[in-house]
Amino acid sequence: KNEVEQSPQNLTAQEGEFITINCSYSVGISALHWLQQHPGGGIVSLFMLSSGKKKHGRLIATINIQEKHSSLHITASHPRDSAVYICAVHSGGGADGLTFGKGTHLIIQP
Amino acid sequence: NAGVTQTPKFQVLKTGQSMTLQCAQDMNHNSMYWYRQDPGMGLRLIYYSASEGTTDKGEVPNGYNVSRLNKREFSLRLESAAPSQTSVYFCASNSPLRGAHYGYTFGSGTRLTVV
Numbered sequence: 087k088n089e090v091e092q093s094p095q096n097l098t099a100q101e102g103e104f105i106t107i108n109c110s111y112s113v114g115i116s117a118l119h120w121l122q123q124h125p126g127g128g129i130v131s132l133f134m135l136s137s138g139k140k141k142h143g144r145l146i147a148t149i150n151i152q153e154k155h156s157s158l159h160i161t162a163s164h165p166r167d168s169a170v171y172i173c174a175v176h177s178g179g180g181a182d183g184l185t186f187g188k189g190t191h192l193i194i195q196p
Numbered sequence: 197n198a199g200v201t202q203t204p205k206f207q208v209l210k211t212g213q214s215m216t217l218q219c220a221q222d223m224n225h226n227s228m229y230w231y232r233q234d235p236g237m238g239l240r241l242i243y244y245s246a247s248e249g250t251t252d253k254g255e256v257p258n259g260y261n262v263s264r265l266n267k268r269e270f271s272l273r274l275e276s277a278a279p280s281q282t283s284v285y286f287c288a289s290n291s292p293l294r295g296a297h298y299g300y301t302f303g304s305g306t307r308l309t310v311v
Contacts, residue, residue, distance in 0.1 A: 090238065129302040154205060172238070180248070183229050183254055184300070186238030193305065 088113040088177045092187035097111040100195055105160040107190045109173030112154065119184060120147050120158050129172070132158075163194045198222050202287050202303035207265030209277045209310045217272040217306050225301070226291045228270035229254075230262065232283040233305075237301055239286065277310045284308070 089112040099105055120132040133140050133147040135156065140147050144163075149156040160167055168172070170191050174184040200221045209215055221228065226247045231239040239252030245264040259281060261273045270289075274281055287303040 114267050121300075121302075127305045127307075129288075129305075131284060131299040131301065174239075183231075183241040183244050184239075184251070186231075186240070188236065188238045 088115065088175055088185045090173055090175055090185055090187040090189050091170075092173050094190060095188065096191045096193075098193045098195065099163060103117050103194075105163050105192065105194075107148070107158045107171050107173075108155055109158070109187055111173075111185075113177055114151075114154070114176040115177050117176040118149055118156050119174045119176070120156075121174060123170040123172060124187070125169075130190070132171075136172055140169075142168050165182045165196050167196045168193050198289055200301050200303040202285075202291055202306055204306060205304065206307050207309070209274075209308065210251065211278060211310060213277050214273065214275050215277065215308075216274075217285055217287075217308075218269070219271065219303055220269045221287075221289040221301065222268065223301060224267070224291070225289035226267070227289060228264065229288045229300075230260075230270070231286045231288065233286060234283050242272065242285075251311065261291045277308075279310045280308045282308060 091110050092107045117136045119134050121129050123129045135149045138183045146159040171188040172189045173187040202217045202220040229244045232307045233239045243262040247269045252261050263271045266297050285306045288300045290300045
């Protein structure tokens, strides 16, 4: 069973700061997902990665397959970025679901 | 809007009561999933359906049953609810193809309390 660890668990920062959230996993994967969960609970998929780097607006996700590690970066953070960010991995090649980290609770203060 | 629709959004049950959580997707996805989310823990897989007509147990299936009614609908049934099943339940879908993976789409969640 893959173990997914995220750090930090909680992060409070000031508006405009550069944010980094880390994710490590124990067993080789076929894909890694970054998800966002706002207060009120809805979960939105941000990125899916199997190698390299992806960018969408102010969000950047990277993955190092050899190190079994991924990072999610937020540039020019804004209070609306406040949410729980969740890392999840797909270990197999089929449709057998994701293994999730516990999430990072991010608060951006104005 | 296209997506995953879950009903109900909130439910309170008494211990021993039964209920069915409904999930429907209109994205023509093959695979559907039921997860539960508990405080201090990551989401955990209850059951999944890789395609219409198939279902498989996930990490925490005890106390639950599922039905993949058709390609669109995947329901989760609690036959005899227990306080340990108090949780937030999420349905999700995606469409893996030949080993490739695509982003998952999640429903808005069902907050279930068993008293």
